[in-house]
Amino acid sequence: MSTSMRLKRFGSKKRPYYRIVVMDSRQAPSSKTIDEVGQYHPVENKEKQVIVDAAKVKSWLAKGVQPSATVKQLLNKQGITIDRTVQE
Template sequence: MLHRISLEEFAVSVKIRLKKFGSKKRPYYRIVVQDSREPRDGRAIEELGIYHPIEAEDRQIAFDADRVRAWLDKGAQPSDTVRRILNHKNFSL
């Protein structure tokens, strides 16, 4: 009996989400592309930007819009928090 394996079974879901850094009570985050099965602080495929919630408003968020657009076009799904951060910077999804 032959076993047929479709490529769809091996499709990997990729997420754009936050990876936590910093010390206790002084967090900052990197906006990264990760396999959805990786833990929050696990291996990232690519780093796209940073988010400093404690910094001044004009320095809180920085990201590479071209790379974010490229990953979204490839099918990566942003987390709810990353979606809010991108919308805050008027980045259309």
């Protein structure tokens, strides 16, 4: 199963918030998730915008989960680097 870490939209019109979730990459964005690893509130002030469980994120990344471009940017802002080593 190929998994990805991406955003799942919640909230009302013009007041969105997102959950950072791990799910099967072939499923629709509104389908069932495997795990929730954080939240992103773009409307909030800078301190409360991104809430991430770093331990969960690192364990999922170690298992080979591919983060989306937006999630990768959010994790980099939080200081969580995505290290990809080439396996031969």
